[in-house]
Amino acid sequence: RSFYSDNSIQKRDYQNEIEACQIYCYGELLHTVQMAHLFADSKTFVDRKLKNTPAETIANFQTFMAAKNNSPTQDEIREFVENNFDDLGKEFVPWEPTDWVEHPAFIDNINDPDLKQWGVDLNAIWKDLGRKMIDDVHTNPHFYSIIPVDNPVIVPGGRFIEFYYWDSYWIIRGLLYSQMTHTARGMLENFMSIVRRFGFIPNGGRIYYAQRSQPPLLAAMIKSYVEFTKDTQFAVQSLEVLEHEFEYWMNNHTVQAKGYNVCAYGGISPGPRPESYREDIETSKAFVTDAEKEEHYAELKAAAESGMDFSSRWFINDKGEQTGDLTHLKTRSIVPVELNAILHWNAKIIAEFYRLAGNNSKAEEYENKAAKILEAIEAVHWNEEAGVWLDYDLINNKSRNYFVPTNLAPLWTMSYNLNDSEKISKSVLKYIEKLELDKYPGGVPNTLYRTGEQWDFPNVWPPMQYLLIKGLENLGTTESKELSVKWGHRWVKSNFQAYSETRAMFEKYDAERFGGHGGGGEYDVQKGFGWSNGVIIEFLDKYGRNITLPGNGGNDGGKLKMWSVIGITAFAVIAVVVGRLLI
């Protein structure tokens, strides 16, 4: 796989950004500092600014190592870092979005007073999550790991102080519902400039993320923006970049399954993830040869590219099953449903934008590409027996019949024959019933396996709840829409419960506890949180008129029913006992 696809877009020189890579992406200095375990979170080191140029820093490091006979102590390494690196966050200035409004229209769609106040609070959090880069980042990018972009961004929050690619889809939708179209447009323009520079969009806004991407949702972000603003000219202007990104995925991620061309996640850089360097070295100890270790790093990075880092979804053990641990990661050999569904969506959006541009032959070209991907999705992913789409295992040449919300991704992207809606609805609802996916008070879990990894049971992730809820709504049958609304209301209420107890929005939640937040994985659960807020703001706009919290006169569904059953049963038992005593 080559780093770039070879179509025509003119990439700007980004040598300065690459220069910083010798500090932040690979090499002895990175190895020595990260293996010294100076910080509780490995990401801390690679986010710190340099005090000198990369070349001077490397020279200082060589002198330092020679003076310490190549075996410095942890304290000495700490001193080296303090002498050569600045504190975290030096790349930003405080910034309040200029288009922020106190009372966006979605608030008027909320009836319940507590939910209304929550909507106001969530809208205010955008101000905490905004980041604007200082001018020095643009003049001296080689002093920073941050990727320079012209416009301010909204970040996820917590340890994530830079943009993340797929998070931005839900963030941008939240911004649009909050009437912050200017901020949303700025983020889109940043992404477009990044595609021009790098050829694709990195996982996140740091140079150490620049050799892998995340689920390609730029086209869907631009479509959302155009739907809100009616700015069809922007759609047309974005075509060159969208086409380029689409071709990048097709040229660099295509594999063959059942004789069809489909896409799979896969990074292309050697070595451990810089931001989790020590963690990756640790898991690689299960492997003997350097070649095996490299394969393991590539699997870890491919999983990070999927956005689901980490999950049993990507495990294939010797029996061809999903039980195991990180040493069983085989991400690159699993064809993921949502990636192909999203690429189908991309092709449809590009075709639609070409029609807007009046370029019918290009529109047809992309309609044909979309039709080809759809054909592959039906052949490779649809599984008649399971009644749903499934990931495909390229090692054992078989479908992977394990639950992941992405098994329903084609409903979200409308990647199925729309004439089959009734049939698909029956089949998918039967699948949901069989797996009892509706039984969890805190939302639908990401998998049904408890591994301690953050994208496994019992964690529930906002983007995945969105995918399910929106997908069932799109399917459009009475039953699918009913379940969609039920899950939508539950998600709002459960997030609100967590918020009212902690005053925080979390990056992930807990399927087993109504109002509980998630955990596990390699870092602590983060608060903020971009995609969580975006999803809830959209759902408050959609469902706000129909939800009343129990304390304000509404019922709380399951709980209320449970207490009525307990009450009636207790009353009947007492009546029988009293009756017997009287006799």
Ligand SMILES: OC[C@H]1O[C@H](O[C@H]2O[C@H](CO)[C@@H](O)[C@H](O)[C@H]2O)[C@H](O)[C@@H](O)[C@@H]1O
């Ligand atoms: O540092 C560990 C990993 O952190 C990121 O992944 C998680 O947070 C992202 C931001 O919210 C989210 O997009 C991703 O789905 C999460 O798993 C980062 O994206 C990874 O590359 C990184 O290794």
